[in-house]
Amino acid sequence: MQGEQLKTLIRSKASQHGFDLCHVTRPEIGSKHAEALEQWVAADMQGDMSWMGEATRLERRKDPQSMLDAVKSVITLAMRYTPPAYAIEAAESACGKGVITAYAHGDDYHDVMKKRLKALALDLDLLLGKHDQRVFADTAPVLEHALAESAGLGWQGKHSLTIHREVGSWLLLGEIFTTAALQPDEPATNHCGTCSACIEICPTQAIVAPYVVDARLCISYLTIEFDGFIPRQLRAKMGNRIYGCDDCQQTCPWNQHAARAACLKNDLLNPRGENVLPDLARILQIDGEEFRKIYRKSPIKRTKRAGLLRNVCIAMGNSGDTRFISDLVAVLNDEEPLIRGHAVWALAQLADDENCHDISALLECLQKEEKEVMVHEEITHAITHIRNL
Ligand code: B12
Ligand code: SF4
Ligand code: SF4
CATH class of the missing domain: 3.40.109 (NADH Oxidase)
Known part of the structure; x- marks a missing residue:
């Protein structure tokens, strides 16, 4: 044949x-x-x-x-x-929730x-x-x-x-x-035309030219691949995206017609409830043991607990919701500097006229004890941020 x-x-x-x-x-x-x-x-x-x-x-x-x-x-x-069952704006404004990229829902x-x-x-x-x-x-x-x-x-x-x-x-x-010689198919032709919707919607302007993504700016890289302190100037742009990002795909006209129904063939990839717009506060309580249990079969295990909770702290800091303050305070003593440092940043973002004195006092106290240079630096930055409010 x-x-x-x-x-x-x-x-x-x-x-x-x-x-x-x-x-x-x-x-x-x-x-x-x-x-x-x-x-x-x-x-x-x-x-x-x-x-x-x-x-x-x-x-x-x-x-x-x-x-x-x-x-x-x-x-x-x-x-x-x-594909995601929600629109970008609905996910961004979902109260107390984080957004996980659709490929990681299963x-x-x-x-x-x-x-x-x-x-x-x-x-x-x-x-x-x-x-x-x-x-x-x-x-x-x-x-x-x-x-x-x-x-x-x-x-x-x-x-x-x-x-x-x-x-x-x-x-x-x-x-x-x-090594078998098979008859090649015809190459695909490009149908982007004059559209540039993905470039315009990208929250961090990571698509620096058509067909070129600067990974260092891409939320997918920052939340999944990068395991350090996320550059402060990018944190606000991440919104509540805690694992990956789908914005450039969600806005693409070629995805508007793509069937929304779950592909039964790929039932293992089908969304599991706990990964679709999960509760931020719940994730911030997860310990190492629980993290391994929940994400054992999920791509989310890649970030390890420290990376995922770091991302959750940023989402809380971006929420404007002061009810997260107690959740963030609870991780200020976490053994992971990455989590402590980003919790400090998030607290400063949630500081307002009413709570700024308490948050400042707490951070000043922490500063005396903190040994990790990066976290120390986050505290100094957070205190200055609050003073300038
Ligand atoms: C590194 C990597 C990343 C990095 C860098 C992304 C990037 N664009 O390079 C980061 C971590 C940011 C990332 C993010 C994501 N990734 Co990724 N990633 C990869 C990986 C491992 C390599 C990609 C790569 O080669 N980058 C190097 C750069 C130079 O390549 P490039 O961006 O494709 O650039 C090409 C074009 O610029 C082209 N080009 C230049 N000029 C022109 C002009 C014209 C006219 C054209 C047409 C092309 C063209 O030439 C370049 C070389 O081919 C691939 C798997 C693989 N082994 O290929 C998965 C892969 C691309 N990722 C994938 C996915 C799903 C994602 C995310 C959607 C995940 C998410 N939801 O968070 C995001 C999407 C972000 C985005 N818009 O790219 C899927 C994509 C599936 C698909 N439908 O295409 C892949 C293929 C994995 C897989 N096996 O399924 N990813
Ligand atoms: S995945 Fe998000 S951050 Fe990355 S290029 Fe697409 S829209 Fe931009
Ligand atoms: S949104 Fe889709 S069709 Fe439009 S430029 Fe981007 S990839 Fe092409």
Whole structure:
């Protein structure tokens, strides 16, 4: 069996294993992508994701043939997940709630994707005869958008994500590299036109040019990948986003028609109640043991407790809701400097005419005891902020 007939069979197997889209391309990256990747790294836009700038990994991303000897084809696959059921403004103003990106409402997609890719690869062993293959999902040095685009799976939008005409961008990508020669599909064409909605809506202006996201400014990076003290000038812009960000996708016209119904095929990714607009106060009470229990199967475990609670402190500081003061005071002695430091910042944001003396006095007291330089610095900054009110 060859050509389209073989691909139809591969697509049907992919669908049986829970993939919504399945396309084929050659293991090549066009010069547009290779050059843009180099410029992005040269401008340090990867921030603390140092692996993205490592020379060997950079070379491998530009040359998919370096990932598997004698590779001839790349099968690009996508799984859909349920888009947010709320509008951006409704989520932003949901009283006492935090926003978690939709892909993290269910199980960790890395685990789901890896299992499905391996199961499909087993079927391909029977279907394609003698061949070598490797599966990839997100973490490997593979330029996934570029391959998805040349395979016709979707085009790269100005927010840099892959969009499919019918299902929009609520997709997660994975690949199977194989030494079998499959007939490549036609590349996707770009349908962004004159639209720039994603660039305009981005809360931190992280889309610094069409198709270019400066990760250091992106709320997804700040809340998930970055494990330090979040630059103070960006904190207010994060609003109540506590894990990732969906704004550029939610505003995209190509996502307005994307089906809202949960994709039953991907039931493991379907939203779990506790991750959809969760209570900020509840999360701030979670201890290490509980964190591991609640987020064991969720991508949220990536931030560890310290990162998630740091993000919650920022959301509370941005809420204008002084009822959070007691919750924040309760973590001022937390063993994690990251949590203490951001709680201090949040308290200063919630200071007003009535409570400013009490908050200042509390912070001055803390300052005498605090040993961590970064937290000490946060306290000094917070006291000055309150004095200038
Ligand atoms: C690093 C990374 C991040 C970083 C940096 C994001 C970025 N845009 O680079 C951070 C942490 C910020 C991030 C955030 C998110 N990520 Co991410 N991320 C990745 C990862 C691991 C690598 C991306 C990468 O290569 N960046 C390097 C830069 C240089 O690449 P690029 O932005 O694609 O830039 C290309 C364009 O500029 C293009 N180009 C240049 N000029 C022109 C001109 C034209 C006309 C065109 C069309 C293109 C073009 O060339 C460049 C190179 O290909 C991929 C998985 C993978 N292995 O590929 C997932 C991936 C992109 N992430 C994904 C997701 C879901 C997200 C989030 C939506 C999560 C969330 N909700 O919080 C956000 C979205 C933020 C955004 N708008 O990008 C999915 C995207 C699925 C999809 N539909 O496309 C991926 C593919 C993971 C997966 N396997 O599913 N991510
Ligand atoms: S994910 Fe959010 S912060 Fe990042 S580019 Fe999109 S809108 Fe901007
Ligand atoms: S919002 Fe507009 S510019 Fe941005 S990706 Fe969607 S169609 Fe393209």
